[in-house]
Amino acid sequence: MDQDGALPVQVPSAVRAALLAPLVDHHCRGVRRDELDRARFETLITAAGTPAPPGTTHFDTPLGTAIRRWCAPVLGLDPHAPPAVYLARRAELGPAEANGRLLRAAGVVAFLVDGGPDGGRDGELLTAAEMGRLGGAAADEVVRLEPIEEDLAKEGPTAVGYPRALAERLADRASRAVALKSVAACRHGLDLDPARPGRGTVIAAAGRRLARPGEPLTDPVLLRHLLWTAVDVARERGLPLQVHTGYADPHADLTRSDPALLTGFLRALRPTGVPAILLHCHPFHRQAAYLAGVLPHVYVDVGLGPARAATGSAAILGELLELAPYHKLMFSSGCHGAAETSHLGALCFRRGLARVLAARLGEGEWSTADAARVAHMLGSGNARRVYRL
Known part of the structure; x- marks a missing residue:
């Protein structure tokens, strides 16, 4: 990692070492491989x-x-x-050299890479393996749910056979993944009925869906079914379920991306034991922090928020740490497209967290050991535990 100016404040050496330790980027996308x-x-x-x-x-x-x-x-x-x-x-x-320098400068030990809307098939973005190779890190795949359903719909299963075919397809893809991810917030909104839909309701919705198989999945019944099918697969495989919340997609309705809208679903999910990870969350990170505090299986990050805010990253991270248990927070860069977002995601996370920890140390609220332990948990420890890395 580039150490030049990495931390904006003086902290004890143990805290500095923890802040500069290699990170687990538990949610990112590939970066562009071509010249821009x-x-x-x-x-x-x-x-x-x-x-x-x-x-x-x-x-x-x-x-x-x-x-x-x-x-x-x-x-x-x-x-x-x-x-x-x-x-x-x-x-x-050139793109390979520039991408490699920026990815390595992030100081990431493992990238967990979401293949994106097309499952990583378009070839414009680096694959998980390429991200790891250029970044000098391990890399694993996060499987996005909606493209799997859309591929299946194009293959033309019968409405009656749709539920089983979807479950089998998800199980197959999950065998090579460290997590499953939903972007229902971008397709419909998080204001979904939290209950698992009945088989007859799903078959009827599948019939309508299969009459227009080339369209994106937006039907609320089938999105609910996809989520609950993913829960079954995740429980069987011991995987967490990531859920996109907050901003990121310019086409999504931000008012329907508030993680608080997921409260009913998260409560219904609890008996399954599947960890739920709320991604991005900003500007609703306080709601997400509250959910992580009251629900034992819910985890939170602020993804691309620190990089987008840059010098404002400390305010975002400070608000997150006001409510969320420290063992529920994770780092992700939210990197996508430009390798700069990987480097800055890591750098702004470290710089913002350094300011937050320095303030608590200065007030005498935390000990040096407390601050170092929390920095390790957020940077990599929590992700290693939840993703079983």
């Missing part, structure tokens, strides 16, 4: 995924400023390099 021109690069560093308005640039954001400050030295430039200089250097190095 400025227009394409800028769409990758904004949650909107669209070009900046005329006369403006996405470099004029907290993330864009952080790229120029913290990623430029990794690529051999002075801090605060202008955008044009930064992108020229990136092109000079």
